[in-house]
Amino acid sequence: MAHGPRYKVPRRRRREGKTNYYKRYVMVLSGKPRLVVRKTNQYIWVQVMIAKPQGDVTVAAAHSRELVKRYGWLGGTKNTSAAYLTGMLAALRALKAGVSYAVLDIGLHRPVRGARVFAALKGAVDAGLEVPHSEEVFPEEYRIRGEHIAKYAAMLKESNPELYEKRFSQYLQRGLEPEKLPEHFEEVKNKILAEYRDVLEKVKAGKEAAVQ
16 A cells, blocks of 8 residues: 555545546536436446536436336346446436436546446436537447347257356346347337327427527
8 A cells, every 4th residue: 555744645535446536527517407327237327417516416316226216127237238227217217307408427437438327328318418529439329229139039049058047147036038139129218108199299399499
């Protein structure tokens, strides 16, 4: 451990790997809401937050557990597909609350192209939330839909059924054949969009009015 008269102990949330204070400082000074994306070994959660003198105020939030409990999601709660759907859900709730613009806050997560944090961003942008970004960082569409998983599962089911059942045991226990993941993804996505149809129509009308 570093020591010496000039050593300064990092702040608690920096030591815990939760907050990049330099980036937070810049984002708070911007005065814009933040699209906060965080991931663990089990879940993804996305929040839209506004910095206030008394602390951060959460305008809207979504957790990947909700995909299971509310929308019948049978896939994993930490993968790229779940991150996309969680980002979309949080953005729709933010739009419903009157927030249409935010800046991305991924904390101390590494900004790797195609990472789950950018899948969540893609979901938020597709929902209609305006977030400055470069499309180069987004995962490929086939990965968001889980097509790579479905293709591998179909191959494995035919060539090695025992390994198929072992590797995809959690999918099978939930009642989902992994080779049908893309179809299931679209089904859950459409459920979310249907629930917030009025929000989407309002956003669409606002964009058309702005163009005119």
